Amino acid sequence: MLGLMQQHPLLISSLIDFAARHHGDGQVVSRRVEGDIHRYTWADVQRRSKQLAKALDDEGLKAGERVGTLAWNGYRHLELYFGVSGSERVLHTINPRLLPEQIAWIANHAEDQIICFDTTFLPIIQGIHAHCKTVKRWVALCDADKLPQDTGIPNLVSYEAWIGAQSPDYTWPVFDENTASSLCYTSGTTGNPKGALYSHRSTVLHAYASALPDVMGLSASDSALPVVPMFHVNAWGMPYSAAMVGCKLVFPGPALDGKSVYELIEGEKVTFAAGVPTVWQMLLGYVGQNKLKFSTLKRTVIGGSACPPAMITAFRDQYGVDVLHAWGMTEMSPLGTLCSLKEKHRDLPEADKMKLRLKQGRAIFGVDMKIVGADGQDQPWDGTTYGDLYVKGPWILGRYFKDEGGDPLEDGWFPTGDVATIDADGFMQITDRSKDVIKSGGEWISSIDVENTAMAHPAVAMAACIGMPHPKWDERPIVAVALKPGAQVTREELLQFFEGKMAKWQIPDDVVFVDAIPLGATGKMLKTKLREQLKDYKLPSL
């Protein structure tokens, strides 16, 4: 017997319609590429997304065809989020930090018909446009009078001229909620990137879940700053969840340095911000050096890579900002777990709470997870036994775009490639990417534990731990360290710093000082590159 409730598909267009109707005067503030601050409202976002949908109609773009973006976090990018997906086309956000040839490869693979780009990325577009065979229209995200001239790019138009003449009189089409809405490629550190193709249903369900109190806890009383890029897994879904709750939305544009982010947080009374650890490091550095405080910021979600304990402590103890550690991946829309404590933890000693906060957290309703041992058996949730982490749920990838790589699922579960423990309360902790785990004398050493310990030293800006081949132990860990500007510490002092903080056999054999740890396009440490850099390295004991 079927239920007798109304059938309404979960569509992205309903999010912007809701925001415009119920929070029409709610603000959307953006720092533009030009450096100035742009302000308008949710009602404006709706109106201009509809104008954009009409421009796409005029281009003859069919349902399901892809529109690529190469853009910072800003209001025009937001309009593309709603206008492209809402009109049944697919929004393909491209990471501009990839190499130009990778960008062209992705645009060709996605068969993008139109690509919209911030003028910052003009040189990239000039380099690749001739190789992007399917693109028939290039749109510079700028005012008509700022359109770059003599670029050599065919069919180039400014965004404002393109949508400006269109009427906002447009009715969103209604279609199956399982229709594709947006496409995001994995960073592809091994082999070619693969596309995760989200649906309207998966996106709206993810937006509901991410706004829950134990997740991002977003509400209409928040001023929310997604520092995490809109080209990295839809800025963790924040554009959608912000529209769902009608909060104020603040975009940093290209200015991600500590000073600019701090000024935006204070100027726009930001209460909630989300980003990867590397950006927060710059912010904390600036705030610390200038002896500043946050007057409105209350919560920050940190994820994408392990959040160093020193960062959680600094935010909480020095600035009274709650840090919520989160884990997810492109294939998961991206949210999987978030670390918010339970009622039973309220009276725990601070040190025990801190141990919990370092974990990547509990599964969000909608995400099921398990850890599996080398024998293929489920591992116990005891907080110490580790295994390969598998997930399933309605916003987790079933197959890659164009079926690249075949069926990724194992018995219906998606293998994350992460190794983790889960404790009896369901708090998951990532030990490593499975390919980064260090195997020493039959035991595993967590490179994240080594890095967290090194980064707790006041002189260390960033640390990356990798395994080096060893004839007796199989592998031994070493730690590559980039120091803070002007800071000094010797190899011996740093190795001593590990004593008492980790078991003896887990302490790295050596410290290698480097100018900078190589980072990938989404701000994660590129250990493949570091291994390449250290290919002639020999352990001191050999």
Ligand code: AMP
């Ligand atoms: P991406 O798809 O590029 O977002 O990368 C996803 C991967 O980033 C995950 O599989 C993890 O290896 C890593 N990751 C994400 N969040 C965290 C976190 N909080 N702690 C440790 N690793 C993380």
